[in-house]
Amino acid sequence: MIGRDEARAAAADTLSALLAAHDPLFAPWPEPEAGAPVMVEDLSGAPSYWLVPLEAKGRAIGAARVDERGHVMTIGLICRTPDRIEACPRVVTLLTAEEAEAAARSVLGPGETASPPRFVHDGPPGREAWLIETSRDARPARWITVTPGGATARPAGQRIGDDPGLE
Amino acid sequence: MTIRRAKPRALVERPQALAHAQMAVRRAWAGGIEDMQQGWTGVFNPEAIIIHDLNGEPLFYEFSVMEGRTETGRVKAAASKLVGSPVVTIERGPRKWDPAKATKLALEAAKKAYPRREAKAQEFVCYCYPKIGVRVELAGEKPNSIIVDVADGTIVQSFGEEEIEGQTAYSFLESRTESGLEKKLRRYEELDREIEVARKHSKELFAEGYTARELVAVRSKLLLVSDYIFALYSSRVLKYGPRCSPHDCFALYAQQTNVYCAVATGQMILDFHRRPFSQDAIATAMGTGATGTSQAGQDAGYISLTNGCMDAAHDFSANWTEAKSEIDANRPLKSGIPGHARAVAGWKQQNFSLIGSTPKRWLQVYDPWPWNADICAGGAVYWEDWDAVNHTNWCFVRNRTDTH
Structure with missing residues (x-):
């Protein structure tokens, strides 16, 4: 897996090429910059790829996903217009670990304990969320995933995409 | 064997070919073309290898791109406007054959095949695009010359584009019709105008090289907009x-x-x-x-x-x-x-x-x-x-x- 600096440089290079080519997707944001990458793990905890924020006006207005070899898989916008900059996320993970932990706490059942949040892709790369694994009586109980939409829970170990016919 | 032309019909001067090579490579780098992000911001060696057509006309200049002492890539630019495109190929890494060794190999092959005749290496030729050979002139009776492949030192035996694919020699230019060459010439001249636009608006394209600091600043300047420009993306x-x-x-x-x-x-x-x-x-x-x-x-x-x-x-x-x-x-x-x-x-x-x-x-x-x-x-x-x-x-x- 490439390091944080290489991931940031790969994202910055691709961004600068898109801006130089006047890509219409980035037209509302003339001067975003690549910020500090965040590692995205898979559900089992293995490093999967880097999520590099594209920052403007102190907000994460977009992101690039950079794989383990430094290849930019995706690059684009989370926030499509600067008109409502206050609605753009402050962090590329959309929520901080503390916010995710607090959201998960509100859905914990009696006797259920929560592990620290991990930033994962819940399903294929791109479906990022905070994952809080819970246990009860020292046994895995549930997986709670948290995004700005809220917290949802399912039995521990149940993976998105296991059923090939469902999306 | 193909005819020999005493004079090139539509020669591209080397500095103009170099400018085309620089523009193609540097615009592709600035435009974020995936394979062009590493090793293409170095210095172009202006001393190109000249590769001739079988008819004797200069066909390509092959320029090397250097980062320090490392040859990171090569660009074949047209030496004849009849080629049609100012830049024909861009290849990563050093040349896989050495010009001096290839010439020596060709002379050895000629002397082995024709031991009693005087042999003199003349020029590099594109004998079956993209294959390159060394033309060796022989004194005395026919054949007057032979072509020896630069990679393996074998003598090219058959001639004519109608021959089976493989080691067959034919002229890149003479195999085209007059009207085909006319179209290629017009296309080249149109693309040649791009250089003039670029010289006015993006002089940085033709710099000898860039420092690391200059590279950051120069990127957007290399992507000029012009009526003639070849779009990097669709x-x-x-x-x-x-x-x-x-x-x-x-x-x-x-x-x-x-x-x-x-x-x-x-x-x-x-x-x-x-x-x-x-x-x-x-x-x-x-x-x-x-x-x-x-x-x-x-x-x-x-x-x-x-x-x-x-x-x-x-x-x-x-x-x-x-x-x-x-x-x-x-x-x-x-x-x-x-x-x-x-x-x-x-x-x-x-x-x-x-x-x-x-x-x-x-x-x-x-x-x-x-x-x-x-x-x-x-x-x-x-x-x-x-x-x-x-x-x-x-x-x-x-x-x-x-x-x-």
């Missing part, structure tokens, strides 16, 4: 009213629950076709359950929500051409990846790539993730590298053309 996104005053037209909606990806994708696609429905209505029509939506359910939902006026069908081959054709027909489509659905509303591809590599391609993805009850607050739009993703299916949603 792209297309969905348009509303694609006839007179079209504008980009596709709206991103977040999925309202963590399992509504296919539903929100359906909402984006149906909205584009001016058929607005809430996500709950779409979920009901698609039979969405607690863990998601089946592909058959998606098809049925599109059809029932449009009272059979639209057809929906899944395609599990999911190749690039199909997605591109759908966008070219100004229709969005659903892209399935394992366990997730998104809408696709645009494509982009490189018009330029290194020999042996595939041009990069991207899809413009409207991803309803991250989910949010407020459909205007979540989701993301991005360019996705076609090769970075496991595409499992497309769903094409089209107006029915038959009566129903």
Whole structure:
């Protein structure tokens, strides 16, 4: 897996090429910059790829996903217009670990304990969320995933995409 | 054997060929062409190898790109306007053959084959594009000269483009018709004007080299806009009213629950076709359950929500051409990846790539993730590298053309 600096440089290079080519997707944001990458793990905890924020006006207005070899898989916008900059996320993970932990706490059942949040892709790369694994009586109980939409829970170990016919 | 021409008919002077080589490479780097990001910002060695046509006319200049003492790449630029394109090939890495060794090898081969005749190496020739040989002149009776391949030192035995493919020599220029050459000449002259535009607006393109600091500043200056410019990329996104005053037209909606990806994708696609429905209505029509939506359910939902006026069908081959054709027909489509659905509303591809590599391609993805009850607050739009993703299916949603 490439390091944080290489991931940031790969994202910055691709961004600068898109801006130089006047890509219409980035037209509302003339001067975003690549910020500090965040590692995205898979559900089992293995490093999967880097999520590099594209920052403007102190907000994460977009992101690039950079794989383990430094290849930019995706690059684009989370926030499509600067008109409502206050609605753009402050962090590329959309929520901080503390916010995710607090959201998960509100859905914990009696006797259920929560592990620290991990930033994962819940399903294929791109479906990022905070994952809080819970246990009860020292046994895995549930997986709670948290995004700005809220917290949802399912039995521990149940993976998105296991059923090939469902999306 | 081919005729020999005493004088070149449409010679490109070396400095002009060098300028074309610099412009092609540096614009591709500045434009973010995938394979051009490493090793292409170095110095061009102006002392090119000249490669002749079998008819004796200079055909190509091969320039080396150097980073320090390392040869990082080579560019073959036309030495004759009759080639048609100012830059013919761009190749990564050092030359696989050494000119001095190739010449020595050629002379040895000539002396072995014709021990009693005086042999003199004359020039490098492109004897069967892209193969290169050394022409060795022999004193005395016929043959007057032979061609020896630079890579393996074998003597080329057969001549004429009608011969079987392999080690056959034919003239790159003489194998073209007069009208074909005339077209190539006109094309070259048109592209030659690009250099003049570039010299006015992007002088930095022709700098000897750049410092690391200059590279950061110079990037945007290298991408000049001109009427003659060869576009680095082709792209297309969905348009509303694609006839007179079209504008980009596709709206991103977040999925309202963590399992509504296919539903929100359906909402984006149906909205584009001016058929607005809430996500709950779409979920009901698609039979969405607690863990998601089946592909058959998606098809049925599109059809029932449009009272059979639209057809929906899944395609599990999911190749690039199909997605591109759908966008070219100004229709969005659903892209399935394992366990997730998104809408696709645009494509982009490189018009330029290194020999042996595939041009990069991207899809413009409207991803309803991250989910949010407020459909205007979540989701993301991005360019996705076609090769970075496991595409499992497309769903094409089209107006029915038959009566129903």
